[in-house]
Amino acid sequence: MTKVTAQLSVSLDGFYAGPRHAGDGDWMDSAESAGFFRVTRWVTNAMAWRERQGFAGGERDANSDIVAESFGAAGAYVMGRRMADGGEIPWGEEPPFRAPVFVVTHRPRETLVRGGGTSFTYVTDGVASAVEQARAAAGGRDVAVAGGGSLVRQVLRAGLLDELELHIVPVVLGAGLRLLDADLDLGEKEAIELTPTRVVATPEVTHIRYAVRGRAPLVLDDRGSGGGPTTTVA
């Protein structure tokens, strides 16, 4: 049963990338600004990631297993246009995806077929269409929303995301781009409820997988609230 999944490495204060500098808006520039490499270091050190990139070395550990698992689970990808543009040259002739990638864009373009099973199909009629096309291409495996963060937000906001895995890196950066930010456009009495389904803890990063239960009215359970702001665990 195909799920639509997304995963993102975030700092403890919720940032997946450094601040976007005024006047560029380029993902790579933002990615390379302060803090980003700190947040993704556990990935770039993982052997399972380095193998896919054709890099030597790396750690074969629980973090690497998480990366390997995510590659294995994805039968197709959905990707934002900036991420696809930024990766086109460095990914080269054999990109690490080894599966069809559907790029959400406003610019029509012929499908780009690469080696190793990766292709890039440019979808101009919106996120929901890209997710549907990816679902059809996934062969029963999952549709992974590869990024960037703003696309993950769009998919979440549209109610299309079934599973979100956050890789929470124990660093506070103080500034940057947040995955879960105000542009989710939740109403004051509305929330997105999730259920943690798996937690893997390592010294470098805490991996928490959530089933997304979707938007729901906030259930305010004030049992015990008569006691006032009493708790020290609040």
Added chain:
Amino acid sequence: MTKVTAQLSVSLDGFYAGPRHAGDGDWMDSAESAGFFRVTRWVTNAMAWRERQGFAGGERDANSDIVAESFGAAGAYVMGRRMADGGEIPWGEEPPFRAPVFVVTHRPRETLVRGGGTSFTYVTDGVASAVEQARAAAGGRDVAVAGGGSLVRQVLRAGLLDELELHIVPVVLGAGLRLLDADLDLGEKEAIELTPTRVVATPEVTHIRYAVRGRAPLVLDDRGSGGGPTTTVA
């Protein structure tokens, strides 16, 4: 060996309380606004918390054990003025702390001695002084920064916090007051590094305890970055 600790329940998007409404600034109003009870429900449902409040019922489970542990570990508390003011009446003659509480305030006031071992000492010469007085009173147990969130931020910013435990509740609220927000005043090349030391996962909340290693220059390890923005686990 006395540690200075803090813990806070936060939504997955990092909020410990609902938005503060313009024109009041009152903690209670903020606490009661949308979302707050959702974030602290696991606490108010815990038997260990309800016992301290004199309420019947509650769940005796792993979450309750976390609450009991935190009460047991604290030999003294540091508290913000708004939290202390807001609690004074509802906490009544036997507040749940059962230990000396040092309130950071600008208004001098006589120490208030309550039943059950709780006293409130009003400290007018700053956060560091309150922490020092609490340390001297803690009898070798820990100094717990009880809240509110802005006091936790102050203690963290001042480099006085040894341990931070976040209780991450699986709900996205979209707005509110964040513990880890821009007013931490980190420089662009500076971060706060932490180390996760314990993770307890339950369906209602993920408890992550961190040792705070303090402010550090950001170490940018770009090993592998030549591959570009390749990872789907980023």
